[in-house]
Amino acid sequence: MIRRLPYVFAFAGVLSGCRHWQSAANDAGAEAERIWSLTLTFTIVLGLIWLAVMVAVAIIIRHRRRPPFSLHDARLDGAGHRRNSWIVGSLLAATVATVAILTVLSFMAQRPLFAGRAQTAGIRLIGHQWWWEVRYDGATPSEMFTTANEIHIPVGTPIRLSLESADVIHSFWVPSLAGKQDLIPGHNNSIELLAQRPGVYRGQCAEFCGLQHAHMGLLIVADAPDAFEKWQGAQRAAASQPQENDRAKGAQVFVSKPCALCHTIRGTPAGGKFGPDLTHVGTRAYIGADVLPLTPGSLAAWIADPHGVKPGVKMPPVHLGADELNAVTAYLIGLK
Amino acid sequence: MPPATVMPRPADQRDTGLEDAELRERLAYTWGRRPGIIGWLMTVDHKEIGRRYIVTAFAFLALGGLVAAIMRLQLARPEQHVVGPDLYNQIFTVHGSNMMFLFAVPVMQAFSIYLVPLMVGTRNIAFARVGAFSYWIYLAGGVFLWVSFILDIGPDVGWFAYVPLSGPQYGIGKRPDVWAQMITFTEVAAMATAVQTIVTVFKHRAPGMKLTEIPLFVWAMLVTAFMVIFAMPAVMVASTSLILDRLVGTHFFNPSEGGSALLFQHLFWFFGHPEVYIIFIPGTGMVSAIIETFSRRPVFGHVAVIISLVATGMLGFGLWVHHMFATGLPELGASFFTIMSMTIAIPSGLQIFCWLVTLFTGTPVIRTPLLFVFGFFFIFVLGGMTGVMVASIPIDLQVHDTYFVVAHFHYVLIGGAVFPLIGATYYWFPKITGRMMSERLGTWNFWLAFIGFNVAFFPMHILGILGMPRRVYTYQTDVGWDRLNLLSSIGAFILAASFALFFLNMLRSARVGPLAGPNPWGAGTLEWLADSPPGPHNFDHIPVVTHATPLWAERESLPIATGISVNRREILITTLAEARPEIREASPDSSIWPLLAAIATTIAFIASIFSPWAAVWGSALIGLTLIGWFWPKSMREDEE
């Protein structure tokens, strides 16, 4: 099948490296698959043209003559003018034809892209300086919830994300699912994702947005429809009250320290709006916009000194004692 | 000082009836300049200013290459700490801005300043003092950017400085202002040079040189000059309104007060895309000149190449939105720009076919310049192919702002402009310095550059497909980019070695290279009629032109025009179409005023990023120096 051919093609040998969950070639989304096959068609057609030009140059090099020079051996007679005109004319016609064909192919592939723009968006994605805020809409306010840096979508059904920016221009791009769209302040864009296979797909901000543009990753987790419903249900619930005493102490530290001024944990007095929503942070695979995997050790390191990993991040280093740090870490890890 | 043997001169000595030796001596005195540092600062000779431009542009190329090497060091392995994010952002912005504004466009215009007057058969460029002013402003702009970078106020918002990141709220401190004002400097210099080139080609051609007999390199520089005139005001308006937004609180790009962030992108890319053609088209002109000489026959389809140059120039203005496909534009607009972006490949294709047929039907002789032209074919055509790919919206949505695009534009800019530029330096070095460059070092230079370039930049295509975005100061280990980035960094250092070899070859050959006569390559265009290096007056007699390659057409004896003054600086003004002589116009003498005006302009520009009132007293200061410049210094200048 034409789609399997690419893996044998020139890229295969070089596409090593451990995991390609952020690659346009790993086309798991409907849009990404369309674009990938178009890319391959263009590559083959244009590659052949390039090869033809290289063959022509090779013939010229082989067919050359030794020096010496002199003014007298320059030929002005323009012999073979008609034949040359024919050659150039036909090559030009071939170029025009190729360009026309490729343009038509490009138009056919772009039709679905502009088709669904008018539909309402199921998810609101807001770009901040260096993390992603994700708001799931729902019929009633109780069904709406906010999370960050990880978006779960059901496999098989198209989901439209509305793209807004809270500060500078960012660009939402998950190559395995679809092309990129910019998040521009004062301009509402949207994008449609349709995952064909369950899996975890990584994306990254693709428009330069300042100091930590390099660490502004996000994950799209495509779940089976029932798994998605279960996840959504869990996310809608408020944070569970901590039972163990060290987690309770952690909850108390979280509220009394500067954490509460920027972060929200639904069900607790912490209601800050400027940092990511941590109500179910325990369910996320990564923290710091896909900088560190969620393990107690990396979470504690992140809280103690976020600038060590992501210098310039807006989260200040909070001065906590050792026991307070362990308590808060235990509390946050437990927020499933 | 006047030559000892000169007899007392009558008021208006003509060149008829003077033997060659005395004629040459008097012309050299009339067109020469005072020796010493003051004379060096006052010169308006297009050759001295052209040489200064070239040396300064190559210096900025070296600096830009240095910071590029630091970028590749930082990206060689994941999560490195060679430079922090803040310094890396400054480095990639300065690398981009330096290469686009301080190296690529100026070095092409430098070759134009040096060569166009020689190739159209005149004694100096039009508005020679404006040329001196343009060089000083260019130098001031370059030093301003690099000193700011060293003072840690280098721009850190990318060479395109999108709002709102470069805007008043998120562009912290004076860094984006440094970028915006550096643009003002370099654009003033580029537009002044463009007007000079156009007037020189339109009005100062040697008698008889019809429009179709103008050499292809000069046509390329003419089309480039027109593109500069119509493209650069767009970035001037964009950078001026950005400075106004940041300094006096206007709201051009403030979405909450009626402005729009996309307005800046439209303004910038309306200049941005013609800018890359301003860099590429001179490259094609250089390729035409080299192919013509080394395949021992005029380029096939001279007029066809001219038409395709003009077509590329005009189409270049119609496709800027392909830089903005990901900003969510309406379908009709985006589709129009896909068509335009695809069609611009056709004129470039035509040029390449004409060159191939020229080489095929000629008898090509491989020398270093032609080696670089073959490198140009290999690399530029590949870049052109990826260009057609990014012209299609769906593909562009995947590869926009990724390393695929980084690979594309390095292939078309280094392949399309820098390889021909190095070839052209080997080709015209004997004319500029009188000495040949070493062919052995040249061959080494080529192969190191060719291999280094491809090893450095081809893997970036694959990195782009693997999802690596542009302008990231580091990347994680679990996305599989580390092997290709390491390979790319190794290639970058081989490329750096080739450039070091290139500079070494130039510096060494300038002193010890074998002497080259007026026409070492047996070429056909007029610049090879003058000596190497040409005297201050270029030609003893102004030639009369009958063919596109006059030296090949008029082998026995060259037709010349006489009756031009010897003790006054006179330029022959000819009509636009058939170049019939009309007027013997005066050419400006050496003057210190361009330097003074440039100093005043520099003070005004730099001060006006700190206070808006600086623009007011600054322009008063500039006005004073311009009056001093304009006021006639002697009765002779009134040309009664």
Added chain:
Amino acid sequence: MKTRVVTDVSSLPRYGFGPSASTWWGTLGFCAIEGTGFALAIGMYLFLAFNNPHWPLGFAPPVHWPGTILTILLLVSLIPNVMVDRAAHAHDLPKVRWLLVLLSAVGLIAIAIRFVEFYMLIPRWDSNAYGSIVWFLLGLHATHIITDVGDTIVLTALMFTTHGRAKRFADISDNAFYWYFVVGAWLPIYYLVYWFPIL
């Protein structure tokens, strides 16, 4: 290389008017640059006008009479401009002198009216996008009036000195040519700033 004389140019004049003089082409080049700048500024105005639901943003359209007076003055000033051009071609020094004085005076009045325009503008440059682009257009044109009037004044002074002969007449003709551009560039801006919001 042997040479053969084909033409003799010693009988050609030393300076010329209009397209046969380099300075005319230089002025045309700078008019093209500034013309593109004006066109882009007008493009910005239209982009912002259609980017906002209602235009002008939160302000009443500006009162038009200062602009109208300036337009009339500039159009009237074209007459002495044509006369000075013809006088320059005819090398008629006394006529050129008083016409240049008249043109300098008209220029200074135009600058004064421009400041009245700025004074009468209700929106400031930093009130919103509408105020910004109106001030930007008027400011851009103001710099062109000021530079050309400055050039005319310097030329007037020059013509009253011993340098006022021969080639300087060609410079007057080029300056007149540039004044056509300054007046021509004002008309679309006048329509946009004063009449576009109303129509």
Added chain:
Amino acid sequence: MQCSRRPVPTSVVIAASLLALAACKREVRNIRPDPAGAETPLSNAMVSLSPGGGPPVTTHTKKGEDYLKNAYELAQGNTLFKQMNCNGCHSNGGGGMGPALIDDEWIYGSTIENIVATIREGRPNGMPSFRGKITDDQIWQIAAYVVSMRGKVPSAAAPSRDDRMSNLPSESRRDKNFEKAAGPTTGLGKQ
């Protein structure tokens, strides 16, 4: 390219001087603050308690000067001023529930050190204490921004206009006597 013997040493001299410039960094960005940074001690008495007490005594610190000249810290202070709801009571500096910050009436001292003490400890009649609620560096940033609201910082470092609607000119366009022009706005400051 006539590169005679002489220019080689001058280009070396130029390069050396350019590198020497590297020493004086201007817009230093402290993007790697000290994680263990505890509170910097401040020794400035507030109001001297004797009758008819004079103005609050203050001691100038190097940290205060650095913050007032650093564009990055002022920009962070600008963002925090809105995020920590300072504009809830002080609005954009004109005052509301809280006293005006752009006039020249300061009960507890108008230097950056006094403002840091005020933010840390809080003041009677409603000024909450932020000690422990935001980190100490953030307190210094907000205090530096408050000083810039009266135009008392170099205009090159002061924040320029925000991408929001605002009635006052940006801090970078307020010169030294802006506070005189602002004058006694609400009189509330007099309590």
